[in-house]
Each structure stands twice: as C-alpha cells, then as structure tokens.
Amino acid sequence: MKTIxxxxxxxxxxxxxxxxGLPLKASFIDCKTTKELFxxxxxxxxxGAPAIGVSAAYGVLLGLRDLSGxxxxxFDATFFEVADYLAxxxxxxxxxxxxxxxxxxxxxxxxxxxPAEMRDRLLEEAKAIDAEDQEMCAAMGRFxxxxxxxxxxxxxxxxxxxxxxxxxxTALAVIFAAHDQGKNIxxxxxxxxxxxxxxxxTAWELMQRKVPSTLICDSMAAWVMKQGMVQAxxxxxxxxxxxGDAANKIGxxxxxxxxxxxxxxxYVVAPSSTFDFDITTGxxxxxxxxxxxxxxxxxxxxxAPDHVKTYNPxxxxxxxxxxxxxxxxxxxxxxxxxxxxxxxxx
Numbered sequence: 001m002k003t004i005x006x007x008x009x010x011x012x013x014x015x016x017x018x019x020x021g022l023p024l025k026a027s028f029i030d031c032k033t034t035k036e037l038f039x040x041x042x043x044x045x046x047x048g049a050p051a052i053g054v055s056a057a058y059g060v061l062l063g064l065r066d067l068s069g070x071x072x073x074x075f076d077a078t079f080f081e082v083a084d085y086l087a088x089x090x091x092x093x094x095x096x097x098x099x100x101x102x103x104x105x106x107x108x109x110x111x112x113x114x115p116a117e118m119r120d121r122l123l124e125e126a127k128a129i130d131a132e133d134q135e136m137c138a139a140m141g142r143f144x145x146x147x148x149x150x151x152x153x154x155x156x157x158x159x160x161x162x163x164x165x166x167x168x169x170t171a172l173a174v175i176f177a178a179h180d181q182g183k184n185i186x187x188x189x190x191x192x193x194x195x196x197x198x199x200x201x202t203a204w205e206l207m208q209r210k211v212p213s214t215l216i217c218d219s220m221a222a223w224v225m226k227q228g229m230v231q232a233x234x235x236x237x238x239x240x241x242x243x244g245d246a247a248n249k250i251g252x253x254x255x256x257x258x259x260x261x262x263x264x265x266x267y268v269v270a271p272s273s274t275f276d277f278d279i280t281t282g283x284x285x286x287x288x289x290x291x292x293x294x295x296x297x298x299x300x301x302x303x304a305p306d307h308v309k310t311y312n313p314x315x316x317x318x319x320x321x322x323x324x325x326x327x328x329x330x331x332x333x334x335x336x337x338x339x340x341x342x343x344x345x346x
Contacts (some may be wrong), residue, residue, distance in 0.1 A: 048164020
C-alpha cells in the first residue's frame with residue numbers, strides 16, 4: 001500500500017496512510033487543506049524525514065487549490081505563505097525544508113508562468129521529488145547491503161522503511177536488500193519509546209516482508225549486544241550536520257555509545273537531502289520537544305502520577321566519531337569526516 005499518494009490533477013488532494021492506527025488498523029486520511037496536512041504531520045500520521053519532505057512538496061498545492069485569477073504576484077505571495085506554514089510542522093527533519101526550498105527556487109525561476117501553469121509545474125516537481133526518493137531508497141539499499149556480513153544480527157531503532165519514505169526506506173532498505181540477497185540476517189527491533197514506532201511500525205513492516213526479526217525493549221539493547229547477538233546497528237537520520245553528526249529518534253545516541261563499547265559497527269543510512277551543510281555540528285541541530293502526555297498517557301492509558309514533570313525530546317544526536325559509516329544514495333562515507341562527506345556528496 002502507498003504511504004503517500006497524490007489524487008487527481010493540480011487541484012487534487014493528498015492521501016496518507018494514517019500510521020497512528022498501525023499495526024492493528026490500516027486506514028487513510030484525505031488531506032484537502034494545508035491545515036489538515038500540518039495536523040497530520042504534527043500527530044505523526046505521516047512521519048519519517050523523507051516522507052515528511054515528499055508530503056510537504058505535495059502539500060503546498062493544497063494551499064493553492066482555491067486561488068482564482070491570473071494575478072501571479074498574489075499567487076506567489078500565497079505560495080510562500082503556505083510553504084512557510086508547512087515548514088513549522090516539524091523543526092528537526094531537514095528533508096521538509098529541503099523539499100520546500102526546492103519548490104521555492106522553482107517558483108522564483110519560473111516567474112513567467114501563469115498561476116494555472118505554475119500549479120501544474122509544482123505538481124510535476126512534487127512527483128519528481130517522490131520518484132527521486134524511491135530511487136534513492138533503492139540505491140541506499142544496494143550500497144548498505146554490501147556492509148552486512150552473512151548471518152548477521154542487526155539492531156535497528158524507530159521506523160525507517162516504506163512508512164517513513166516514498167520507497168523501501170533508509171535503514172530498512174539496507175535490511176530488505178540484505179535479506180533479498182539471501183544473507184540469512186536476523187533483525188532485533190527496538191520498541192522505541194515513547195510512541196513505539198519500532199514495535200508498531202518496523203516489526204509490522206518486517207513481518208510483511210518475511211524478514212526474520214525479534215522485538216525487544218529499548219533497555220534490552222545493551223544486553224543483546226553483550227550476548228553477541230548483534231553484528232551491526234543500523235539507523236536512519238532526520239538531519240545530518242556538515243561534520244557527520246546525525247540527529248535521529250531519541251535513543252539513537254545511546255545506541256551509538258553502546259555499539260562503540262561493544263566493538264559493533266554503527267551505520268546511519270540517509271539520503272543526501274538529509275544533510276544540512278549550513279549546520280557545522282550536531283550542537284546546532286534544533287531538537288523538537290513534544291508533549292509530555294506521550295510519556296505519561298501513551299495510547300490512552302495513564303502510566304504515571306498526575307502532574308508529574310516530564311522531559312520529552314523527540315530526537316538526540318549521534319556524534320560523527322561514533323558512526324562507522326554514513327550510507328547515502330551516492331555511496332558509503334567511511335570514515336565519517338567533513339572532507340569525506342564533501343567528496344562523496346559533492
């Protein structure tokens with residue numbers, strides 16, 4: 001099933017698989033306004049940096065559907081207002097800003113088109129971003145699978161598959177490719193507190209693809225490594241700084257420390273659109289803070305005392321010196337240095 005799908009022409013709407021219902025219920029949301037898409041991104045109905053970027057690329061068209069007339073200046077003003085609004089939905093995932101900036105450049109460049117022609121051109125570009133993401137996922141899978149030994153146990157965190165992208169995923173694309181090559185891998189899936197993206201989404205995706213896997217609590221990761229059950233840790237990323245520091249779902253930093261302590265390679269898989277060369281190190285990456293109710297009242301059941309204080313960052317940062325390699329659609333970056341990143345990504 002498609003996670004993201006544009007329905008109709010440039011006056012159409014965006015259909016999203018509502019990931020909040022998985023794994024028990026697969027239902028879809030039809031977003032016909034930018035507010036509906038903004039809310040879907042905020043409540044994690046669509047999530048994963050590449051998927052958010054693709055959704056936002058389509059989403060700008062929602063804000064232009066009811067715009068009438070041939071006034072290009074009014075069209076441009078509305079477009080930039082919509083793009084800036086969608087940019088506020090998630091502060092950490094850089095693919096969101098990358099996709100919106102790509103559309104902004106297009107609007108500035110195609111200043112001679114009429115509003116109707118510009119809408120059609122924006123839809124073409126959004127579809128191109130969608131298709132490119134699928135191609136990048138396939139390439140990352142091919143490059144990353146070369147790093148996986150026969151019979152490896154692989155630990156992964158959060159969700160990085162087709163639910164988080166337009167294609168096979170980032171980290172999960174590597175896992176799917178290694179499995180398809182007959183490498184007899186076994187995947188250990190962190191449940192990923194507090195919203196259980198690993199338990200709800202990754203475990204479900206792996207079972208759909210018949211990849212051997214075992215679900216574990218986040219707190220079990222160190223012991224699973226100690227027992228020699230893990231030969232590689234593979235995660236995705238939501239933003240990577242110029243030096244290779246990688247922001248990803250909260251808990252990733254801890255896994256990078258554990259992997260290094262146990263002598264296990266730690267791989268981060270992300271497309272070139274996830275790199276933010278305007279940020280020197282991970283210290284500058286904005287970390288989204290989410291509602292404490294995700295910790296105290298997850299999935300409708302209260303599990304903590306009333307009025308307890310909470311701290312709920314959605315992401316943390318794995319430092320470059322703990323990342324064995326960065327896997328991109330343009331190749332593997334190893335060792336992870338600013339110079340090697342620039343060489344591979346140009």
